[in-house]
Amino acid sequence: MVSGEGVFWLSHEPTLGYAVLDGLREGVRLAGAVEPAAIRSRVNGYGGGALCAGASGLFAVSETQQILRVMPDGSDVTELTREGSGHFGGLVTDDTRSRVLAVREYEGAQSLVAIDDTGQIRTLHLGNDFYSAPAVSADGQRLAWVSWQLPDMPWVESVLWTADVTPDGELANPRCWPSPTQGCIQQPVFEGDQLWVLSDHDGWWQPYRFSERLGQGLWHKDTTVELDHGNAPWQLGERHHCLFAQDGWARVRYHRGVGELWLNHSELLAPVRVAEDWTDFRALRYCEGHLYCIARSATVMDAVLRIDPLTGHIEVLAGGDAPWDDVAPVLPEWFQLPGGDEAVQGFLYTPRDDEEQSWPLILIAHGGPTSAVYPVLNPQIQFWCQRGFAVAEVNYRGSTGAGRVFRMALKGQWGVADVEDMERAADYLAAYGNIDGRRIFIQGRSSGGYTALMALVRSDRFAGGASLYGVSDPMRLRSVTHRFESGYLDWLLGAPGSTGQHWDERTPRYRAANISAPCIFFQGGQDRVVVPEQTRAMVAAIREAGGSPELFWFEDEGHGFRRQENQAAMLEWLHSFYRKHIRKPNEPTENLS
Known part of the structure; x- marks a missing residue:
């Protein structure tokens, strides 16, 4: 997770058996600044989206399923929600209103909710069996999410929803947008007034720019590359694509089982592959001129990368260590x-x-x-x-x-x-x-x-x-x-x-x-x-x-x-x-x- 305050991630601690908060702020490692506490969402049993960062703060879901507000320097941790409030996941910040949005699982049902800095939980939308991937526009005026109904799984059939957000934070005019043919939608993201999603209704999980005209949903596919650009959304909060300003983007493509990272700076240029030594990428984020992601490789441990999209230069912020000093890993x-x-x-x-x-x-x-x-x-x-x-x-x-x-x-x-x-x-x-x-x-x-x-x-x-x-x-x-x-x-x-x-x-x-x-x-x-x-x-x-x-x-x-x-x-x-x-x-x- 990336914000103007720093770069934050979860690190699995094998000696403890759970994931803890880690990060980098003003060049200083956050590890150890926060009392080790298990961070984990239990929504749907598999969780995901247990951490988010934005101008309104840093938020995490504890092992006890409380939403925590953490000061970026680790100086203070506050429980916003109370025990028994349900399970939370898929966290995103709504910086316009200094609140966090989440999928809430409570009493056998799910809903989209907002939690303010006093811990008050406001239900934004309910009535669907499952929710995932809430995304809020930068101006705070639009919200998008994905839902699906039993007995489906999110990789069998799911639909896109959009809504306007009123000045007082409520949703207005929520609309459901099924894909042109049966398919699965995932990972909605906003860039300015543009909404992008991944959909497989044409055979592959590919990026589409979605818009509305005269009450009809318009789906514009942005690539002819017949490759999956994402994988099965078992967890909330997955991100295999993100947008830059001025029509630039970063995307993961799966080819022969390998995750390839591709960048494009504008519609006038051809995409280029970067970070070719790495074989899978997750949690793509763009902030202040740099691309951030979690990368995996066949030769070193998982790493947090910072990539300059203009030069392709890669900086390893954390991880990326050789697993052993004296033995080189066997390659696949x-x-x-x-x-x-x-x-x-x-x-x-x-x-x-x-x-x-x-x-x-x-x-x-x-x-x-x-x-x-x-x-x-x-x-x-x-x-x-x-x-x-x-x-x-x-x-x-x-x-x-x-x-x-x-x-x-x-x-x-x-x-x-x-x-x-x-x-x-x-x-x-x-x-x-x-x-x-x-x-x-x-x-x-x-x-x-x-x-x-x-x-x-x-x-x-x-x-x-x-x-x-x-x-x-x-x-x-x-x-x-x-x-x-x-x-x-x-x-x-x-x-x-x-x-x-x-x-x-x-x-x-x-x-x-x-x-x-x-x-x-x-x-x-x-x-x-x-x-x-x-x-x-x-x-x-x-x-x-x-x-x-x-x-x-x-x-x-x-x-x-x-x-x-x-x-x-x-x-x-x-x-x-x-x-x-x-x-x-x-x-x-x-x-x-």
């Missing part, structure tokens, strides 16, 4: 499976200077499942490569970054299309160089754990599998999942119908007898998404079928392990599991430890 190799318009692609990491002539492979199914993998530094992947394993991350059908058709291909096909693509990837990579096709393992987190388990159910292609807090009983998950995803499983699997038979066929727990490969499970005792009982039931079902699954329990973790010591323990146990079940050519399993 892009691969694509044959398949025409539905070609699956991913990234392969191979061991360096390994004595083995053939490598075991860990095939990773990403979570979401409407998400993607990018070629960015992942210390856990480096852990495996340093121990003689190759690793491949796969963007199967349903992943983002390859257009709407590819993303929507998972509708009704979860547990089928994704599994087929993982199996195809295993076969394709088995023919690659030194990878041993007889020693391929599959693993995944959350929904990726479901894909891994269904792959073990469907075939004996894999030497073993790992489920990291993975889904094993979709029907059980459907009955307890939170409101945000309450229609998601029906979209992924198809409505259960009167018998739910096809759900049973795609439920790993009910097909545990088909799993012959060894498997290992990791589960958090505080997980509210994949509840602990689900993993216990899956492990019990495999044991009843004669298998010997391993289960490791972390009572203090939720959905996703945050504590550094728990992450390290999980890796060590996974390593022991994989080593135990590697069978080298002509070598009996019992000789391995």
